[in-house]
Amino acid sequence: MRSEVGSPSPQAITRPRRRYFRLWEELAVLTAHRGLCIYCLASSEVKDHVIPFARGGDDALHNLAPACDDCNDSKNDRTPLEFAAFRLSPGVWGRHGHPGSGQLVDEFDRFRRSYPVWMERIEITQIELLNRQRREWFRNDVSSTYFSSWPQPTIRVKAAIYRHFYGSHVAAAEKAGWPTESSAPFRILRPRDWHARSERPSDWVRL
Template sequence: MVLFANGGCCVYCGRESETADHVIPWARQGYDGTDNMVPACKSCNRFKSDRTPAEFVMAKSHPRLWPSPGKPSGSVSLRSFYEEADKECRRTLALIDKVLAEIADETRQQWFLDHFVHLGTVQSRGLESVDWTRAFFCSAVERACAAGWPKKKQPRYRIVRDQIGKVLELIPDEE
């Protein structure tokens, strides 16, 4: 579900997402909830490591704006370096907030549960390949997006074992 947020792109660089990144890293008491995960490419996830988003942006901006120790590139002053890094940090944090709101959308979560919960997680199937996951889910997500997903609520069913011949039963909306 996280991999397909932000159009399936890394929140940090815009390339295709390959992994889910902890916004607040494990090393900083982050956790595995979807409200702490964003899509990322392997390169950005590896470089971000145990940094916060602000630290990541500073580490990424520093070599570009201030390539060698003690010597800014061109006419970059210390003030302009911090202003540029602050602007980039705010842009990144705004995008992370937008993606986290997309992931938290209950209609979107329900759609994923209705369509894919029967498959379990990638780890529970003994598969560790994000490529397999992306290939498997991508066509269903694309078809759903083209159809205006997730506009209408899908009916939910439960397995019924107490009536002979009846396997599924519609779950009422209020339940």
């Protein structure tokens, strides 16, 4: 089925299937780009689909990037280009925001400067995520980490807890070139209060 302009209609587009992310993948994405949101440089909190899933993107690691909750929510189903344009101050389109006021020109100049910076950050992040040795390091290191809790925390909560306790460990591994020669030590993490379900990393302890 074709739309009026000759491109496939939304109903005819085959969507890739969603998949379950493993903890090592979650951490590999969230710690890329120094663990900072690629859009605003705040601490990363969530995986962002560079090309949104609703727009034909998939769950492959190279289509993911670290982002903060605010930027991820604001970007929604937009591409990076659309998100950059969306961030233009709404006030420039108002009654006093005509080009003669200088506001619109200034906003588009900010857009022209920021978008290439975002794309450079995305490309650097993609290189990190495609680094096979880095991926192997995360897979190996996380395999020996056990979360002693029932029910088990979500992958996102597990990643936050891991980063809370082992952020410096990850930084040291990056500095050493992601060594994978030796096995990671066995670790157990559990809630400070066994009967209280908490998603805050500070409420967990190492055994």
